[in-house]
C-alpha cells in the first residue's frame with residue numbers, strides 16, 4: 001500500500017534522518033511502500049537525501065519550498081495532490097532558532113522565527129488537515145521541542161514559537177480525534193544537527209543524534225491506525241544540556 005508522506009526540512013538534521021528511516025523501514029518491510037516528498041529551501045540538500053532514499057528503493061520527490069511563504073505552501077500542496085491525489089502523513093519538522101540573550105533579540109530575529117515556526121507550520125498544517133479531515137484518515141507529526149514546555153535563558157523567541165506550536169498541536173488534536181486523524185507531538189532535547197553549528201565541542205558530546213529521534217517518529221507512524229502515539233519526549237541521558 002502506498003503512503004504519501006511529506007517531510008518539511010528534510011535536507012538536514014532530524015528531517016533528513018526521518019527520511020532515511022522511512023526508507024530503511026521499506027527495506028525491512030517490503031509491503032510498506034512510502035513515497036517521500038522532501039522539502040526545504042535548499043534544493044541540492046533534498047535532492048541528495050532523495051538520491052540516498054532512492055538507492056534503497058524508496059520513491060521520492062525533492063521539492064524546493066519555503067514554508068514561511070504562503071505561495072510556496074500552495075505550490076507544494078497543489079503538486080502533491082495533483083500527482084498523488086492525497087496525503088497520508090505530514091511531518092512538520094522545518095524549524096529555525098536564533099539563540100541569544102533576551103535583550104539582544106532583534107525584530108528580524110523575531111519575525112524570521114515566527115514566520116517559519118509559527119506561521120509556516122500553522123498554514124501548512126491547516127491545508128493538510130483539511131484534506132485529512134475530509135478523507136477521515138491521516139497522521140500529522142510535529143517536531144516541536146523540549147523548549148515547548150521548558151524554558152532556557154537563550155531561547156526566548158524560539159521558546160515562544162515552540163510553546164505556540166504546542167498550542168496548535170493541542171487544539172488540532174480536538175478536531176483530529178473527531179475524524180480519525182492521528183496527531184503526534186515529538187519533543188526532543190538537544191540533538192546534534194546543523195542547528196547547533198555554533199555550539200562548543202563540550203556540548204556536542206552530550207547531545208542525542210538525529211537517528212535517535214527518527215526511529216521513534218517512524219515507529220509512531222507504523223503503529224496500527226487505531227492507535228495514536230500522542231507524545232514522545234526524548235532527552236540526552238544526562239538531561240537538558242543547558243539547564
Ligand SMILES: NC(=O)c1ccc[n+]([C@@H]2O[C@H](COP(=O)([O-])OP(=O)(O)OC[C@H]3O[C@@H](n4cnc5c(N)ncnc54)[C@H](OP(=O)(O)O)[C@@H]3O)[C@@H](O)[C@H]2O)c1
Pocket residue numbers: 008009010011012013014015039040041042045065066067068093094095096097116120143144145146187188189190191192193194195196
Ligand atoms: N537540534 C535540536 O537540538 C532540536 C531539538 C529539539 C527540536 N528541534 C526541532 O527539530 C526541527 C529540526 O531541527 P534540526 O536540528 O534538524 O535543524 P537543522 O539541522 O537546522 O535543519 C532544519 C531543516 O529545515 C529546513 N528549513 C528551515 N527553514 C525552512 C523553511 N522556512 N522552509 C522549509 N524548510 C526549512 C532547513 O533547510 P533550509 O535552510 O535549506 O531550508 C533544514 O533542512 C526543528 O523544528 C527544531 O526546532 C531541534
